[in-house]
Amino acid sequence: MDKNQETKQDETKEEQESSENVIKEDNENIKEDELIKELEKKDNEIEELNDRFLRLQADFMNYKNRVEKDKENVYTHATEDIMNQLLPILDNFERALDNMDNEDSFYKGVKMIYDQILDVLKKNGLKEIQCEGEPFDPNFHHAVFAEECEDREEGTILEILQKGYMLNDKVIRPSMVKVVK
Template sequence: MPNSEEEKNASSAIEDNAAGAEKPADAQAAETGAAPQAEAELAASETEVGAAADEEETEADPLDDLNAKLEEAMAQLEDYRDQALRAEAEMQNVRRRAERDVANAHKFGLEKFLGNLVPVVDSLEKAIEAAEQAGKADDPIVEGVQLCLKLLLDLLEKENVKVLDPVGEPFDPQFHEAMSMIENPDVEPNSVVLVVQKGYVLNERLVRPAMVMVAKGESPSIDEKA
């Protein structure tokens, strides 16, 4: 009997030890199973955060695209505006040139006609001069020629034609052409002594220079022509 009781006690101790040994194993197993679960939850959270960030980026993309298109449209608008300003400036330049050409055509349209007309004036003046030298200034025909010459000169004056008859004036190479130089102590050197042929100016543009003779001076500024 004593042996049997000791065996029971020993068997009970072994069972208790086995039970005590099983409990840590279960706890360890529980801990081991909890770690993958936590990692899975962390990965899921990171995935959600990444998805939210991607969603935010996706939502921002249309705005960036609109801003880019707006900048492109503004650049094109500025380019078109610059082209329009250039075209307007060019049109203004063309209009100014056309107006200037029309004004010049009107202003100097008589130049060629005047060049053909002044020899007629020369002939009338020479005819009157010859009649006066012959003592026939009172002749009705001569008076008629004088009247025609006056009407013609009045008409030229209305068309802004100026007659160059520079007797006694300083020689001006822009409007005068020296035929020769002569001695004349009664006038200033380099002044016009005699007009051989009158000159004409149309709207300040020289049509024909006056052919003149010039008084000699110490330092003449013109070349003598034979």
Template sequence: MNENEKPLEEAAETEENSAEEKKSVDELIEEAMNAAAGEDTESDEDDAVSEYNDSASEYAELEEQLSEANDKYLRLYAEYDNYRKRTAKEKADTYSNASAKCIEELLPFIDSFERSLDTECTDEHFKKGMDMIFKQLQDFLSRMNVTEVEALGAEFDPNVHNAIQQQEDTDYAANHVCAVFQKGYRIGDKLIRPAMVAVAV
């Protein structure tokens, strides 16, 4: 090898080494970028998982709070509904008891009125006036939901009949009311006064 070819060979080797070094640097840069990208991906995934867990925990907490609030509402509504029903019943009972007491005090006057109508009267105008007044009284009792207790001919019922005697009577079956001495009354389903009766045997 002559002296002129030696520098050319050295230059070629230098260029080859530079190319290898450049390739090595490029590979290192690419590896670094890939590693960084991988770390970013893992970091994003970790952040997403963490955010999801936080959201799930918050949702569960809100769901529990909603369930507790709903339970409180249902209990409060049930208490209010019971209170409303109780007060409505108490109001109805108070009105019914007051009405029953008023009618009970009125019954002796009704009894006397009926007995007076059974008495013979020669004054037709007076009798007609009494009949009209009694009709108005009966209309008032009807509006107050007051009814007579079924008695004559009915089977004896100790809940609504007060038997003061027993007697033989072929017109009525045994254990049936054969005579009424005093009418009984009820207001709605509430008994005001039992009927005073005789029972056939």
């Protein structure tokens, strides 16, 4: 073989190696691009899952707060209902006590029972609306009678006809009153 042929063969070999290197680089670039695309896809999936998790967590917290609020509302409504049923009993006890002899042992027994009931109701949030001598407020009072009175200012409450009560700062029964006209 002569030198020319050898040189041509070497050149052909070099070209072949060079083209093989180019092919290898292209394959590596393609693999890198595929890996990058795959990583981007996985990152997007992770981001979506994270968003779903955060929304689910927020929904759960909202649900938990709603259930707690509903539970509190049920308790408040039930307490208010029971209080409204017991108020006429308190009124009857007061009428009975007003018409009994204070020295009598029967009076003392009834008074003890009345005081116990009143104490239990107060511990559960019941408060009497104090209003005699106070200015009339339609949020707390219900005017049944109006009477002229020279020595009192107009709109002042003269007499309580039926006590009013509040349960935890909510009026459950307004006071029925007589007002100065």
